[in-house]
Amino acid sequence: MLYRRDHYRIGGVCGGIADHLGVRVWPVRIVFVLLNIAGGLGLVLYVAFAIVLPRRPGADPRSKVPAWVEYLLAALTVLATFALVFDRLPARTVFVPALLACLGGALIWRQASSQQRDMWWRASRTSLLSSPTERGGRIRLAVGAGLVIAAAATVFAGRNVSIGLLQNVLLAVVVTLFGIALITGPWWVSMVGQLSDERRERIRSQERAEIAAHLHDSVLQTLALIQRNAGSSREVARLARGQERELRNLLYGEPSTPDQLAEALRQMAGEIEDAYAVTIDVVLVGDVRLDDRLSALVAATREAMVNAAKHASVATISLYAEVGASGVETFVKDRGVGFVLDEVGDDRQGVRGSIIGRIERHGGQVRIRSTPGEGTEIAIRMDR
Template identity: 30%
Template sequence: MLGIPTHLAPRVNAWSTVRAFHAAAIGSLVAAAVLLLLYRLDAPNDHVLGAVLAVVPMLVMIAVHTHVGTWRSGVAFLVVGGICAWWFATVVQRELADVPWVTSYLLSLVVVPLVLVGGSGSGTVRVALWSASGFVVGRVVTAVAAVQSGGPDHPLVLAWVTLGFVIALVVAVSRSTPRSERVQPELLRSAREEHVTAYRAGIEAEAAAILHDTVLNHLNAIALAPAGPMDEHLARTMESDVAMLTGRAWLAGDPVVPDGADPADTASGAVAAFERMLDEQRATGLQVTVTGDPSSVGRLDPHAMTALVRAVGQCLANVTKHAGTDTAEVSVFDDGVACTVMVVDDGRGFDEQATGADRMGLRNSVRERIGRVGGDVQVWSSPGSGTSVMMSVPYTAAIGPAPVVHLAGDDDVERAS
């Protein structure tokens, strides 16, 4: 019951128990019908199909009571079930008189549903009374059938056992409810703390990735730039990134929307953001060739689209910084299930296993970022053979971030959970 509010836990427990009772009742009736059909195959001269037909109305009434779930439908089931149990018992007593142990077992199977379905409800006394009423109805109608057919009155051991089990179960549940109510707040608190911890970890990971993608990349670009005034495009990019870092849009996981794009038109905004990212990389001197269908990026969830655009941008930044080449190819594929983007270069390549733990570009800014939106990343590279990075994000598996919260204290963070 972890994560269910305390005031709802008893109701959920009762609902689960009722559904279990109904399933057991259906299983009991199906077992009785199957046994009779098997017996009919073995003894074709015994007319037991009438007993099989008697099971059908009981199954229908269980379905009705499961759907309606009122005391009136419960009473209707006991009435119809009692008539069907008498019908069933009459046929079985007449046709199977020579095998009393089989008769006793079959009669118990048709009485058990009266005990179980009658016992649905809440409250120990109420459940016990419903179950006892169902048992009495079943016991009376089978006794009447025995008198009418002139056969013995069978003890219905299985029905007695079922009645005892139901009463014992509801008594045990009623005694454990106070303890569950005391423990439930602790379980909820633990679940909330675990959620907050995971939320904080996600924020920290995304913050580290964004800092790497912006500040570190800009410092590297400044270091590689020739002496003299800063490139205007680089200056504008830095100003835009500083505005983004000092705001809260990145914390909320808001999608990247270029200036002038319509925020309501997510598809065109996604394509524009993708193209803007490519233009920024081209402005650094990298020659980027695009193939495939870039519009498929617009069919992603906005948060997944933002993650994918940023990850592709980091892959291209890695080409500029590490590959030793000024050309790269970006291919976009749409297979109807996921959007896949592959970044390929013919540079010097590298051994990912030999990459230092402090190198965050591929690990945090690509792999973990795509993983947080339900995607997958594969890398093929070796020294001297270039690098290929394939990022695949499902259209329906994107995991949106938690809402924006103030990180001034624990109370603010907990409200986000």
């Protein structure tokens, strides 16, 4: 990366280029001086580099030349320019007042606080860049255009204005504009840089605001609820688990749509965790789009987990789902009290209706293994 040098004599350009190329600084300076033979190309290039090249970020630029020398040179340059212009320019009667006005303006600009400058800057921008519907901008534009036309009219109406004089004036104007561009160039460049920095900062702060909003809405609320329910360990566990799930989703969330098996199972496990204050270990291998039969599988799996949460008296339930080449299987396992299937009454909808009946209607199989005192595992399989 090419930077201007931090400790410089004129602009730090030659030093910066020398650093970048890994050569000594004197040859670079000589090249710039030699380039001046080609119609001052060296000078133009130097100024262009000084405007365009950035300083190393976080650098503290310092000139090697004493400050008074610089001021002296600047004063000499200004005086020489005055003398030259005053001597050459025919319209000297206009020139001196204009110069004084410019100096006055510059003084006011320097004295103004940065807020005022911002305001002026914005005001001057609105005349050209804002939509012409804005009233202030419209008036300013009209007045400016009127003044320009009036000036042109005056110039051409004066009989004793020769074409030569007009040329001189135009040349002076162009040179002045060029000078102003040179002087304010670095400022423009840094302005553009600042704008893009600002934009980046704005994006970053937006992201921060989003996370802060999430932390506030969800995490702080949960913490408040936990403090209010500190007496009930069941409630605290439920709240903490719900929050954990939400944060996990935010941090490691996998992109998935609700019409996919994995997402449907995850969502369902979350709902059951919330409703019954249990922890469900969800392990999923593979994924597939849901259809009618798989929706039935999800509903039956849900029923199995609700049963485990309600009747098994356990804190943890395992859910494993695998999408294989030949079919989809889910396993719901707990280490709870267990039951004997034959003792479950025919009137109980849960196991017989919602799990076995539903799955068999859709052509799947259910395997229930339960040992009283050791736990239950319900395996549901749906062929593809």
